Amino acid sequence: MNKISEKICTLAESVLSKNKAQNVVKIDMKKKSSLTDYMIICSGTSSRHIIALSNYLKDELKKINLNLLKIEGQRAGDWILVDAGDVIIHLFRNEVRDYYNLEKMWNYEINESISFNN
Template sequence: MKARKADVAKLRDLVEEILSDDKAENLVSIDLAGKTSFADYMIIASGRSSRQVVAMADHLKEGIKEAGYGAVRMEGQTGGDWILVDAGDIVVHLFRPEVRNFYNLEKIWAPDIPVEMIG
């Protein structure tokens, strides 16, 4: 069952706040409404190192659970180059900058985002 739009917006705001507090770089939030059924928003951000990327993912996991949104699933935390945090209606991709540039998810999901916003 999909969450209400207001609840999804609150979760998106929480994720953005946690990432901002953790000094995430080039944070981009992409509205996926009408583009896919797997999530309502995709959030992409970079960390300066693998250690920072792992720490951001851990803080997201804890913050989302503490806020009452339940447990999240994560993939990729072993290497820290690219971590996927699946919070249901919000999907978060955390990258080291080089890896983010290689995959360039913004170009696929939001080609109208200016290049300077993504680093």
């Protein structure tokens, strides 16, 4: 993990844990994709919750001068993607997460990821 990825993951872990994100997993993408080092996937309890999570992440990531930050999907609030460059964070409502099942798409295995919380 490079220093930027490490800093982003640590910050995201803290923000998501503090704000009660559910079923948070971090998947090592370095051997699976050249787009990002890590993918973090979590669920929120409602559209409002995941919109709030994305705003908390945005605010905290800007504090570390992450100017290339991009956020997609806030208007709908079902699936929000926070692109922090070396780390991509997916925030889902539970039903939407089940439908898209990104963990399966990326051949997620429990020994490859680090679960932040249950």
